[in-house]
Amino acid sequence: MPPTKPRGHPWRENLETLTGAIVLALLFKAFLVEISRIPSPSMQPTLMGSDGIFDRILVDKLSYRFRAPERWEIAVFRHPLQRSRNMVKRVVGMPGEEIRIENGDLWVRRDAKSSWEIPRRPRAVQQEMWKAIDRKDPRLSSWRVRGETSDWELAGRDITARGSGRARFRPDDETVLNEYKHGYPDVIRPDSSWPVPAGAEGKDERAVGDLRITCEVRVESDCEEISAHVAEGPYVYRFVVPGPAAGEEAVPVIEVWMETELLSKGGEPIARAVADPLHLDGGDSFDLGAQNLDDRLTLEIDGEWVAELDIDPVADASSFVELVQEGAGARFADIQVHRDVHYLEQATLGRPTLIPEDHFYMMGDNTQGSADSREWTAATYEVPLEGGGTRVVRGNFYGLQNPSEGYDRSGKPTAFFRDEWGERHLLPADLPATHNASSTVPRTLIRGRALAVFWPLKPWNGVWRLAWLH
Secondary structure (H helix, E strand, C coil): CCCCCCCCCHHHHHHHHHHHHHHHHHHHHHHCEEEEECCCCCCCCCCCEECCEECEEEEECCHHHCCCCCCCCEEEEEECCEEEEEEEEEEEECCCCEEEEECCEEEEECCCCCCCECCCCCHHHHHHHCEECCCCCCCCCCEEEECCCCCCEEECCEEEEECCEEEEECCCCCCCECCCCCCCCHHHCCCCCCCCCCCCCCCCCCECCCEEEEEEEEECCCEEEEEEEEEECCEEEEEEEECHHHCCCCCCEEEEEEHHHHHHCCCCCCEEEECCCCCCCCCCEEEEEEEEECCEEEEEECCEEEEEEECCCCCCCCCCEEEEEEECEEEEEEEEEEECCCCCCHHHCCCCEECCCCEEEEECCCCCCCCCCCCCEEEEEEEECCCCCEEEEEEECECCCECEEEECCCCCEEEEEECCCCCEEEEECCCCCEEEECCCEEHHHEEEEEEEEEECEEHHHCEECCEECC
């Protein structure tokens, strides 16, 4: 019998296994995937970071070693003026571009000779960024019948339409606004009196024209047509689907009308887009989607885009949404109105920003509560030295927090300032600073791409934060 190999001591085997596992975990964290906690509301509601919900996300640290970040991806990076601080924002501007904000939209151009364009989001990204306005189960319907409509029933987010008529979404509001709470999970906005963070009530609320309405429609045999109306300024965009009583050759259409002419039932539409013929029988159901997004109108039936129409920009974003039914009747179920992210100019005041090569422009999805590329400002001090000369100190200028006022040990007024590397400095209270915009992030500071949110999971409490990120 061959001699057996002596076994090692059990504690040594355990120690080797443990050491190997630690090394693998460190390598995995350093080069592949990391877990991060969202600490602020800057990306809400895409990523929650307040109101008792703090998302955990998986971060892909490998992809950006082989390629550059792409527009609309959610990136994790070090703050360019606070290197110890990790940030999570969406990439909206690319190297070499100029970028500006106008009427709530982002505009980019490649160079001074190019025309300004709105960058289009992939459909999966846009689905993530739409902000639901109505609650999932409102106590009362947000819809009201208009005109002589009398036999319509409104219950929560459902409407049973009997006879021709129309209903408007929240008709007491003069327009849809970019309210802070839109898109938040119902569990933290139980009703219309839900409190927003201190200082955010009414903050930078603007009229929003980029809207989307979705619902399930069931048509009766004598229904002639159903339509969704989305208004923007003086225009009404009609998204029309023919009913069973409309005839075999009836087609879905998108129409642009002046509101005054539509109300007077005279004239012709300004523009029109026609889809392929669609025939519905009595009792048929379909999913309807109609949207005005970034100067493009889209009609969607059962998840398929059947018609599109590009329109001119409209400075007046005052808006409303209506559902209209002509004929015997139809049922609208699970109606939801969404609004797009309405980008605020903040410190840019609408001025264009040139993005240097190998740098990126970052913004949060919650533009009312996000410190991002729009307002990052570097404060630079030239601190006099006792032996003569000066020392340059540079860091993130952040209101009254950095620098902050105080007193030194002798009681002399001073300023406390933390530089970009985290070092704390005592400065003379009257020492002037030079302020410069520092609005982009170099690629060297980008650590990875946010892949998915996986926590918290509290289904018994209405919290289910589990999704891929786009």
